[in-house]
Amino acid sequence: MSTILSARSVSKVYSTFSLVGKSAPKTVLSDVSLDIAAGESIALLGRSGSGKSTLGRLLLGFERPDGGTVSFDGSDLRGLSGEAYRHYRRSVQVVFQDSLGAVNPRHTVGRIIAEPLRHLTTLNPDECDRKVRSLLMQVGLAPDDARKLPTQMSGGQLQRVCIARSIGPSPRLLVLDEAVSNLDLVLQMQMIALLKELQSTLKMAVLFITHDLRLVRLFCSRVIVLAEGRIQEDEPVVRGLQLGSAEGRLLQGAILPARPVHRALEPAWPPPTASERIVATTQAWPLGDGFGSARASRVVDVRSGGIVRLPRLP
Known part of the structure; x- marks a missing residue:
C-alpha cells in the first residue's frame, strides 16, 4: 500500500506568555514518526495531554513542527503551494469533536457542506447542490435538511453534517479528532457503523484520534499509543488485543466491561x-x-x- 502521509522525528514545543513574561518551553511532542498508508484505519490512542491532538494538527498542516518533517505523497508540507497544496487539502480532511463549534451557525446545512466543494473541486453551482443532497443521504440525513440551520439539528445529526462536509471532496485520508466523544453510547455505535461503511465505500484511510480503547477495537486495524509526547506502542488490532506498554495497559485497565457482572x-x-x-x-x-x-x-x-x-x- 502506498503511503499517503508520514511524520519523521517530529517534535513540537509550546511557550506561553503572561504579564510576568514568557514561561519555560513545554515539549508536547518528541521524536514522533509514523506512516499512514492508503485504506488503513489507525487509532491514535492516549490520555488527555498526551499530544495526540497536537500531532493531528501537524499532520493536517494547521501547525508546523519545530523539528522533523511531515510529508504528503513524499513531499514536505512546508514546500507545498498552488495546485499541490489544493490537492493536499482536498485529499486530507478532518472531523472535529465539537460539531457546533466547527460550523458557522448562521449558514444553512447545505451551505456548510457545499463550502469545500466550491473551494476544492471544479463543480458548478447546480452540481454542488446535487452533490450536497447526495452527501446528506449518504450519511443518513434527509435532502430537505439542507435548508436547516445548525441550531435546528441534534448533536448526532450535526456531526453527520460535519462528516458529509469532510467526505465531499473525496479525501484519501480522514482525520477524526475525538469525533464521537461528545455523543452518547448509542450514537457512538451508530457513528462508528456509518464511518466503517463510508471507509469501505470510499476506500479512504482513517486516523482515529481517541482515548477510548473500546471504539478502537470496533473500528481500527492498528493502534498507536501516545504518552507524554512519545509513541509508546504501535500494534495491529487483533481479537483479544493486549497492549504491552505501561501506558497501553493503563488505558486498557480503565475500560468498563461491556457486560457488567451481575451479583446478588x-x-x-x-x-x-x-x-x-x-x-x-x-x-x-x-x-x-x-x-x-x-x-x-x-x-x-x-x-x-x-x-x-x-x-x-x-
Missing part, C-alpha cells in the same frame, strides 16, 4: 414488618407531613431488584 445484592435493611404494608409502585401517594423524614419513613423491598422509600402507613 445483600439486603441492607430488614424486611418490612407485619405492621407495614408495601404500596404498589403504580399507586399514587399524596405527599403529606412527615413524608421522607427519618422518623416516618423507611426503605422496603417492592419487588426483586428494587427498593423504594415509603412513608409509614396508619
Whole structure:
C-alpha cells in the first residue's frame, strides 16, 4: 500500500506568555514518526495531554513542527503551494469533536457542506447542490435538511453534517479528532457503523484520534499509543488485543466491561414488618407531613431488584 502521509522525528514545543513574561518551553511532542498508508484505519490512542491532538494538527498542516518533517505523497508540507497544496487539502480532511463549534451557525446545512466543494473541486453551482443532497443521504440525513440551520439539528445529526462536509471532496485520508466523544453510547455505535461503511465505500484511510480503547477495537486495524509526547506502542488490532506498554495497559485497565457482572445484592435493611404494608409502585401517594423524614419513613423491598422509600402507613 502506498503511503499517503508520514511524520519523521517530529517534535513540537509550546511557550506561553503572561504579564510576568514568557514561561519555560513545554515539549508536547518528541521524536514522533509514523506512516499512514492508503485504506488503513489507525487509532491514535492516549490520555488527555498526551499530544495526540497536537500531532493531528501537524499532520493536517494547521501547525508546523519545530523539528522533523511531515510529508504528503513524499513531499514536505512546508514546500507545498498552488495546485499541490489544493490537492493536499482536498485529499486530507478532518472531523472535529465539537460539531457546533466547527460550523458557522448562521449558514444553512447545505451551505456548510457545499463550502469545500466550491473551494476544492471544479463543480458548478447546480452540481454542488446535487452533490450536497447526495452527501446528506449518504450519511443518513434527509435532502430537505439542507435548508436547516445548525441550531435546528441534534448533536448526532450535526456531526453527520460535519462528516458529509469532510467526505465531499473525496479525501484519501480522514482525520477524526475525538469525533464521537461528545455523543452518547448509542450514537457512538451508530457513528462508528456509518464511518466503517463510508471507509469501505470510499476506500479512504482513517486516523482515529481517541482515548477510548473500546471504539478502537470496533473500528481500527492498528493502534498507536501516545504518552507524554512519545509513541509508546504501535500494534495491529487483533481479537483479544493486549497492549504491552505501561501506558497501553493503563488505558486498557480503565475500560468498563461491556457486560457488567451481575451479583446478588445483600439486603441492607430488614424486611418490612407485619405492621407495614408495601404500596404498589403504580399507586399514587399524596405527599403529606412527615413524608421522607427519618422518623416516618423507611426503605422496603417492592419487588426483586428494587427498593423504594415509603412513608409509614396508619
